[in-house]
Structures are given as structure tokens and as C-alpha cells.
Amino acid sequence: MKLYSSIGPNPRFVRMFAAEKGIALELAEIDILGGENRRGPFLGINPTGTTPVLVLDDGTPVAETTAICEYLEECVPEPPLIGATATQRARTRMWWRRVDLMVVQPMTAGFRAAEGLPMFRDRVRCLPQAADDLKRTAQEGLAWFESQLGDQQYLVGAEPSAADLLLYCFVEFGEQVGQGVDRSHRRLGAWRDRVGSRPSAAAG
Missing domain, CATH: 3.40.30.10 (Glutaredoxin)
Known part of the structure; x- marks a missing residue:
């Protein structure tokens, strides 16, 4: 492939x-x-x-x-990153969708509307008038994930899932484009270090 x-x-x-x-x-x-x-x-x-x-x-x-x-x-079902059972798959897809809606979409649109505008203005519809609100929405999403992590190692439990990988990639992207994680988000910071220490982070 x-x-x-x-x-x-x-x-x-x-x-x-x-x-x-x-x-x-x-x-x-x-x-x-x-x-x-x-x-x-x-x-x-x-x-x-x-x-x-x-x-x-x-x-x-x-x-x-x-x-x-x-x-x-x-x-390749193993190791399962979406889930080995119907319940696990449902929970992973739930968190995956939350990452998508609360962080990925507003962060991407905020970037395209501001720093990325010269590149994207002739390719997709950009909303420069909404850039600040979109970025704030992404930060609110990150704050929500901070509040939800609790003592869990990963978003869906003790093992990493597709939801973790997606959020990690956009947290890293956010750092590069002025939409980094607030330093007060200690749980999210520890989670980021945990995912970032995995060999796949270097491979990615």
C-alpha cells in the first residue's frame, strides 16, 4: 500500500x-x-x-x-486502536468525534483564517473575521479535555487509541501555529508527554 x-x-x-x-x-x-x-x-x-x-x-x-x-x-486488528469490542469501538469513536469537533475543526479553521490565509484564501473558504473566535473555541476544547482526563493515562482508558493520536497531532500542530496548550493544563501536558514518548510519535 x-x-x-x-x-x-x-x-x-x-x-x-x-x-x-x-x-x-x-x-x-x-x-x-x-x-x-x-x-x-x-x-x-x-x-x-x-x-x-x-x-x-x-x-x-x-x-x-x-x-x-x-x-x-x-x-490489522492488533493492537486495537479503535477497539476490540463493540463497546470499546463506540467509546473510541465517541472521543474521536469530540476531538474532531472541539479541537480539530476550530483550530484548523482558525489557522486558515489567520496565519494560513495567504496559502488557503484561494483554495478553500476562509473566515478571517472569525479567526479569533475560532482559536478561542479550540482553546476551550483543549480546556475541556484537560477537565476530562482525570487520572486516566489516555482518553479512552489505560491504552492509547485513535482519539489520542489525533488529538496529539493537533496539539503539536497548534504549538507550531500559535495555538499551543495552556501551560496550566497539567494533565493534558502529562498526557502529551506520554503520547509523545511513544515510538510512533517519532515515526509520524
Whole structure:
């Protein structure tokens, strides 16, 4: 299988997921800064122009991080990153969706509306007038995760899950674009160190 990857938190999430599974993927780096993802031949692989994209051995392209990770989980169930039982899968998907809605979406939109505006203004709809509110929304989401972690090692319990990997990739991205974790969030800071010490963090 070949993974069309690039800079950015979403491709890193898939690379970390694969690394946790011990899955070796052939990597093809796409230059999104140079707009390689917005022209052929990449648009023939993924017409939305987004990365990552996993091309299966039979040539089938699978885009979107959720779909890619679900596919890899089905191919290699161990170790389970989405869950080994219906209950575990439901809980992981619940937390995964919370990360998506409360951090990923507002943080991404806030970046595109401010620091990333020169790059994204001609590619997607950006909301510069809402940049500050979007960034505040992402910070409120991070504060909520801080309040929910408690004494747990990871978001869904004692073992890391896809939800942890996704949040970690966007926490790291946030640090790079002026949307870092508040230093008072000690539980989230310890969680970040815990995920960041895993071999997959270096692989990602």
C-alpha cells in the first residue's frame, strides 16, 4: 500500500496510526505548499485535493483519515486502536468525534483564517473575521479535555487509541501555529508527554 502524505497533522495522524500497528507503508510525499495537491496527476487520485490518501494494492484510493484508519484497523486488528469490542469501538469513536469537533475543526479553521490565509484564501473558504473566535473555541476544547482526563493515562482508558493520536497531532500542530496548550493544563501536558514518548510519535 502507498500513502500519499505531506506536512500537516492529518497525514501525521495516519502515519502514527500505521506505526502503532507495525504497518509499513510506502510513502509518496506531496508538496502542498507548492500546490502539487491542487493539480494533476494528484487530483486524479483524490479529486478533493486533500492529503493523506491511501492507495491499496489493487489501486483503490481511500481518502479521509477516518476511512483510512478504519481500513487499517480491519486489516490489522492488533493492537486495537479503535477497539476490540463493540463497546470499546463506540467509546473510541465517541472521543474521536469530540476531538474532531472541539479541537480539530476550530483550530484548523482558525489557522486558515489567520496565519494560513495567504496559502488557503484561494483554495478553500476562509473566515478571517472569525479567526479569533475560532482559536478561542479550540482553546476551550483543549480546556475541556484537560477537565476530562482525570487520572486516566489516555482518553479512552489505560491504552492509547485513535482519539489520542489525533488529538496529539493537533496539539503539536497548534504549538507550531500559535495555538499551543495552556501551560496550566497539567494533565493534558502529562498526557502529551506520554503520547509523545511513544515510538510512533517519532515515526509520524
